[in-house]
Amino acid sequence: MAGFISFLENRVMPIAGRIAEQKHLQAIRDGIILTMPLLIIGSLFLIIGFIPIPGYGDFMAGIFGDKWLTKLLYPVNATFDIMALIVGFGVAYRLAEKYKVDPLSAGAISVAAFLLATPYNTMFTPEGASTAVEVGGVIPVALMGSKGLFVAMILALLSTEIYRKIIQKKIVITMPDGVPPAVARSFVALIPASIVILVVWLLRILIENTSFQSIHNIVSDLLVGPLNALGSSMFGAIIAVLLVQVLWSLGLHGAAIVGGVMDPIWLSLMDQNRAVFQADPTGELPNVITKQFFDLWIYAGGSGATLALVVLMILRARSEQMKNIGRLSIGPGLFNINEPVTFGMPIVMNPLLIIPFILAPIALVIVTYLAMELGWVARPSGVAVPWTTPPIISGYLATGGKISGAVLQLVNFVVSLLIYYPFFRLWDKQKLAEEQASQSENKTVAL
Amino acid sequence: MNILLCCNAGMSTSLLVKKMEQAANDKGLEAKIWAVSADEVSRHIDQADVLLLGPQVRYKLTEMKKEGEARGIPVDVISTVDYGTLNGNNVLEFALRLKK
Numbered sequence: 001m002a003g004f005i006s007f008l009e010n011r012v013m014p015i016a017g018r019i020a021e022q023k024h025l026q027a028i029r030d031g032i033i034l035t036m037p038l039l040i041i042g043s044l045f046l047i048i049g050f051i052p053i054p055g056y057g058d059f060m061a062g063i064f065g066d067k068w069l070t071k072l073l074y075p076v077n078a079t080f081d082i083m084a085l086i087v088g089f090g091v092a093y094r095l096a097e098k099y100k101v102d103p104l105s106a107g108a109i110s111v112a113a114f115l116l117a118t119p120y121n122t123m124f125t126p127e128g129a130s131t132a133v134e135v136g137g138v139i140p141v142a143l144m145g146s147k148g149l150f151v152a153m154i155l156a157l158l159s160t161e162i163y164r165k166i167i168q169k170k171i172v173i174t175m176p177d178g179v180p181p182a183v184a185r186s187f188v189a190l191i192p193a194s195i196v197i198l199v200v201w202l203l204r205i206l207i208e209n210t211s212f213q214s215i216h217n218i219v220s221d222l223l224v225g226p227l228n229a230l231g232s233s234m235f236g237a238i239i240a241v242l243l244v245q246v247l248w249s250l251g252l253h254g255a256a257i258v259g260g261v262m263d264p265i266w267l268s269l270m271d272q273n274r275a276v277f278q279a280d281p282t283g284e285l286p287n288v289i290t291k292q293f294f295d296l297w298i299y300a301g302g303s304g305a306t307l308a309l310v311v312l313m314i315l316r317a318r319s320e321q322m323k324n325i326g327r328l329s330i331g332p333g334l335f336n337i338n339e340p341v342t343f344g345m346p347i348v349m350n351p352l353l354i355i356p357f358i359l360a361p362i363a364l365v366i367v368t369y370l371a372m373e374l375g376w377v378a379r380p381s382g383v384a385v386p387w388t389t390p391p392i393i394s395g396y397l398a399t400g401g402k403i404s405g406a407v408l409q410l411v412n413f414v415v416s417l418l419i420y421y422p423f424f425r426l427w428d429k430q431k432l433a434e435e436q437a438s439q440s441e442n443k444t445v446a447l
Numbered sequence: 448m449n450i451l452l453c454c455n456a457g458m459s460t461s462l463l464v465k466k467m468e469q470a471a472n473d474k475g476l477e478a479k480i481w482a483v484s485a486d487e488v489s490r491h492i493d494q495a496d497v498l499l500l501g502p503q504v505r506y507k508l509t510e511m512k513k514e515g516e517a518r519g520i521p522v523d524v525i526s527t528v529d530y531g532t533l534n535g536n537n538v539l540e541f542a543l544r545l546k547k
Contacts, residue, residue, distance in 0.1 A: 020506040030486040097489060251527055253503040256455040256485075328533060332462055339459035343502060343531025388458070 005351055013250050020257045023098050024157055029260035031091030031156065032267065035083050039384035042079030046274070046383050049073055050281045052401040073278065080274055081145040083267070088114040088152030092160045099164040105189040106163050110156040112193075113200045117151055117215040118143050143216055146271030149264055150227075151219045159196040166192040224268070231265035232289045234369045241298060241365050245358040248303050251348040255303050266291040274382025277400055285379040288372040292380040295336075295387035296394045297368045297412055302338025304357045305364055307391065308417035310341060312424045319431035335388045345427075356423045360416040367415055371408055378402035448478040450542045451491055452525075453511070454501030457484040463525075466535025467542075478539075489514065497542050498522045502530050521545040
């Protein structure tokens with residue numbers, strides 16, 4: 001076991017550190033955070049729109065008229081459906097910040113590049129017609145949401161790279177002295193911005209001559225398809241959770257590091273469910289694995305499903321140390337924050353406790369996946385419940401108001417409790433023995 | 448004395464802020480202590496005298512150190528034991544030692 005720890009420390013840690021420090025991954029992670037508050041606000045309206053009480057719909061229609069739901073969901077369309085636009089801006093902004101070039105310009109250029117890659121037409125079925133016709137002169141809403149997420153991210157990285165390279169090579173328009181600095185700054189962005197636009201424009205023209213027809217189609221066929229297939233599988237989920245847990249075992253923020261790669265995938269899976277749920281709350285949701293699958297069913301109490309462990313400390317601990325850590329951890333633990341456990345107990349670099357810390361969440365992935373795949377438990381409806389929401393409430397809300405979502409969280413709590421229990425007992429015993437030894441030592445000294 | 452703490456979301460460091468404020472109070476020390484998420488540090492660092500990172504984001508140390516050095520602000524990682532046990536007093540002492 002000591003060999004395993006030193007392997008982690010000497011081999012895994014440097015690689016993990018390098019991945020975590022990687023500029024583009026950090027920019028993606030930090031840029032995506034910009035959409036989260038919007039998604040949560042949109043989710044509030046989604047929840048209110050689909051409160052699962054019999055007769056609720058008729059009741060609302062009686063007060064607010066037949067169109068009440070459409071009107072109530074306006075904010076959903078203005079939050080979920082512009083995810084790609086916001087991410088395109090956010091990722092470029094964060095990357096430019098890291099290169100210390102003007103982030104606001106980089107964000108604006110990135111949005112322009114994203115729209116340049118997007119054909120301004122959509123398919124529309126007029127009333128009474130049987131076939132859809134192509135309509136021009138519209139920005140296709142479908143591509144502004146999760147469907148356009150990867151194109152927006154890729155173009156944000158590409159355009160910001162071009163932008164900062166040109167700025168750093170100092171190929172910019174310099175204004176003579178006497179020109180107000182603000183005016184000079186507005187010209188600085190001109191050359192790099194026009195090169196970005198030129199590159200994306202050529203790219204679009206080029207691709208329009210292939211069978212793919214648009215940048216969106218290439219990215220969705222070659223990249224998003226395979227990524228979503230991997231990301232939505234149980235196998236993919238187990239690998240992701242394993243990585244998160246190994247990183248946390250080293251004391252690194254695993255969820256933040258893995259999230260840099262996986263969050264775009266999990267968010268678009270989440271949004272696929274949301275679109276189906278919004279159209280028909282009784283319809284079959286396409287995905288089991290979404291962002292909320294991990295945040296709410298696997299990581300109750302924080303990464304490692306440590307809420308059960310904290311409850312064990314409070315109810316069964318005999319050593320003073322574990323009692324203390326339990327008291328310290330239960331408050332934050334209810335809101336899924338567990339640093340007092342991981343660093344205080346500690347689990348980090350602790351060969352004994354790393355075992356259940358890795359096993360419990362993997363077991364929960366299997367239990368949760370199967371329960372949802374077999375249809376025993378409702379799937380996450382795409383409602384973006386914040387990861388800090390306490391369990392039971394979060395499971396109910398995230399499934400669009402299904403009790404089964406909350407029940408599964410209870411089951412998962414018991415499963416993780418059983419896995420942690422033997423290891424907790426061993427550790428508590430060891431701590432108690434240490435405490436008694438130091439106490440009897442003190443007594444001898446006192447005598 | 449302005450002490451800036453940073454972790455991934457600024458959540459767990461905010462637990463520590465309270466304990467450190469208590470410790471500062473007990474010492475009769477006037478200190479402003481606050482916690483932010485890693486992506487917000489650049490907007491707050493100019494108001495800080497010292498920047499402390501939660502151990503779980505210690506992979507950001509090189510990047511943050513650069514930011515700190517440019518401004519003459521010491522940057523370091525909080526010890527895992529003090530972090531886990533939310534030992535406000537020790538972390539405060541640590542910040543004061545760094546500042547010297």
